[in-house]
Amino acid sequence: MKQGIGVLAALLAFAHIGNAYGQNEPIRVSVGGKLRHFFFVSDQDEIAPEAINAFGMSSDVEIYFKGSTKLDNGLEISAVVELEAETSGSTNGDEVYIDIRGDWGRFRIGEKEGFNASFIGSPVPEAFLTTDERIIGEMAIKRRNGVTVNDTFTFKRFASDVLGVRYETPSFSGFKAAVSYHPSVATGEGPTDMATQRNNAIDVSAGWTGRVGAVDLRVGGGYFHVSSRKSQFLADDGIEAWNANVTATMGRVQIGGTIMDVNPVNGTDETSWTVGALYNLQPWSFSADYFHAVRKPFANATIKERTEFVKLQSAYKLGPGIGVGLTGFYTTQRDATNVSYDGYGMIMGAKLDF
Secondary structure, eight states: OHHHHHHHHHHHHHHHHHHHHOBOSOOEEEEEEEEEEEEEEEEEOOOTTOOOOSEEEEEEEEEEEEEEEEBTTSOEEEEEEEEEOOTTSOOSEEEEEEEEEETTEEEEEEEOOOTHHHHHOSSSOOSSOOTTOOHIIIIISOOOSOOOOSSTTSGGGTSOSOEEEEEEOOOBTTEEEEEEEEEESSSOOSOOOTTTSOEEEEEEEEEEEEEETTEEEEEEEEEEEEEOOOSTTTTTOOEEEEEEEEEEEETTEEEEEEEEEEEETTSOOEEEEEEEEEEEETTEEEEEEEEEEEEOSSTTOSSOEEEEEEEEEEEEEEETTEEEEEEEEEEEEEOTTSOEEEEEEEEEEEEEEO
C-alpha cells in the first residue's frame, strides 16, 4: 500500500508540473527502426538421435515511433513505441513508455527495463554483435544447461519491458543514479496476485563517465531485488542480484568487462563475467571477448553447470547506419551431470539502422 501511494503521489506531482508550464510547440513524431539478418554455420556435439543442421538464420526487426514536445520552460516530454516486426518472432509491442525530463532529472513510466541497462551499456566491447543479438546462445548453439546467456549482465534479464516507474537523477560531474520499481515482472496489466507472481521488483543503480588522464572511463552497476510468490508451493523464486561494469577507451582501443552475481531464493546461485577488447579503425573494427558463467543446478549442488565461449569479430561500416560483419566463436557447456558439449562456428550478417 505504501509503495502504491508513493507512485500515485509522484504521478500527481508531475501532472501538476505539466499543467503549470503549458505547451509551447506541437508534438513532433519521428519514425525509425532497425533491421538485422544473420546467417550462421556451426558444428556441435549431439545427443542421439539428434541431427542438428549446421546452417541457420536469425533476424531482428523493429520499428520505432517517437513523439516529443518541449514545454515553455524547457520541460521535455516524449513517448516511445517500439514494435517487433519480423514474422518469425513476436509481432507485438516491445517497449512502450513516456519520458518526462527537466533540470531535476528524468521520470519514466511504461513498459521498459530500468536504467541499469543504460548505465552498464555494452557489457563487453564488440565490433559486430551487441548484447541484444544473442545468436550464439539462442540460435547457432543448442543450450545444454540452465546458465543464462540472454541479457546476462543487466537487470533486464529479470524485468524486461514490463510495466513500472523509474527515476534518474541529473548528472553531477558525470555521476548519475536511478531507482526503478515494477509491481510485477510478468507481462500483463491489472492487480498483481502475489500468490502466483513474483512481485515488487526494485533496482537501485548508478553510473559515472569521465576522463582520467588520456583515458575515457565508464563505470556502472547496481542492486536488484524481487520478492517471491506467496503460494506455499511457489515461494522460492525471489531473486537478489548485483552487477558492475568498467569500460576504458584510449584512442582507438577500448577494453572492458562486466560481472553479475545472482542469488535466487531456491539456491541456484549464478555468477557470470566477461572481458574483451575492441580496436576501432574506421570503417573497420575488430574485437575479441571471453564469457564465463557457472550456476548451481540446485541448492548445495557439488557439480556446477558451466558455459564458456570466445568470440572473434570484425565489422565494416558501409555508410551511416549500414554495416556488415563476421564473427567466429568457440563454446563449451557443462551440464549438471558433468558432461561437456563443445561447439564452434561462424556468423555473418548485415545491419541497418534508420
